[in-house]
Amino acid sequence: MRNAIGIDLGGTNIKGGIVSEVGKLLEYRTIPSNAARGAKEVLRRVLSLLETLFNYSKKYSIDISGVGVVTPGVVDPDYGGVVGGAYNIPGWCGTPFMKVISEEYDVDVFAHNDVTGTVLAEYKYGAGRGKRNIILAAFGTGIGGGIIIDGKLYSGASGYAGEIGHMVIHAGGYKCTCGIKGCWEEYASIRGILRTAKMIMRAHNADSLGGVKFNEKHGLTPPDIFTGAEKNDPIALEIVDAICRDTAIGVGSLINIFNPDMFIIGGGISKAGKIYLNGIKSKIANYTLPDARKSVDIVAAEIGYEAGLVGAAVLVFEGINGYFKNRHLKFR
Structure with missing residues (x-):
């Protein structure tokens, strides 16, 4: 061996x-x-x-x-x-x-x-075992992607394939660190999530979620948002709904383009668990063609650190x- x-x-x-x-x-x-x-x-x-x-x-x-x-x-x-x-x-x-x-x-x-x-690890030993067409999106500080087509890694003409975080989902939206406006990364990465959360909290004049108050000493984090939603905090639930919508827009677009049989959700944000994964899945029908949606399983990554x-x-x-x-x- x-x-x-x-x-x-x-x-x-x-x-x-x-x-x-x-x-x-x-x-x-x-x-x-x-x-x-x-x-x-x-x-x-x-x-x-x-x-x-x-x-x-x-x-x-x-x-x-x-x-x-x-x-x-x-x-x-x-x-x-x-x-x-x-x-x-x-x-x-x-x-x-x-x-x-x-x-x-x-x-x-x-x-x-x-x-x-x-994506190679998940394809060989994790959630993607037995599948031939896989997309993995890793949500964290940014958004990265890995693509398997017909059982082979897809790298593109010059090795840049998988830069899915720089797919534009909001024309003229927030300017990304790459210089493009409206990148998916600006809405569904950690910084995007926190921006969305703060906007919604300001609209409600709120400074706490799920009974936890936030200030300069205790800054808001993604786990705080998802924990608040699990406690049925109405503002946290509204934030999670917006996060999952923005995430599903990108996931749905990639499903339409590549028609994979599996879409794997990974990265640090995915550690939020079912409330995050199920939220994305509940929105996906709004952004995916019916036939493409029927053939794909949307799952969490299995392999950890x-x-x-x-x-x-x-x-x-x-x-x-x-x-x-x-x-x-x-x-x-």
């Missing part, structure tokens, strides 16, 4: 683990990424974590087939690193981390966008986006 090391690089932490081909996590470690210190420090931290995992594999005689890395940004394996995006890690764009890792450990390295890793690194290991097992130790670069 093959095993791989998976690395999930985030702006706050770097998660790493050894994953078997059946999806079992054999070892797990996490360290701070120190992203604010720049790309050199982040790469140093990645190499340090890899050293720990390779030492573990040697100690317990675990053969490693390759290293997979999921990272913010757009990865070009011909270059050996990120060539676009990754704005939360200064200098990471242009850092040939795949080349460095390959040369340091004499190993094949595979890398892709972070949300791509999550380790999804990214497990997906990184899948890159190795499937041979996706590889920089090979024999220096012959290949692209799939």
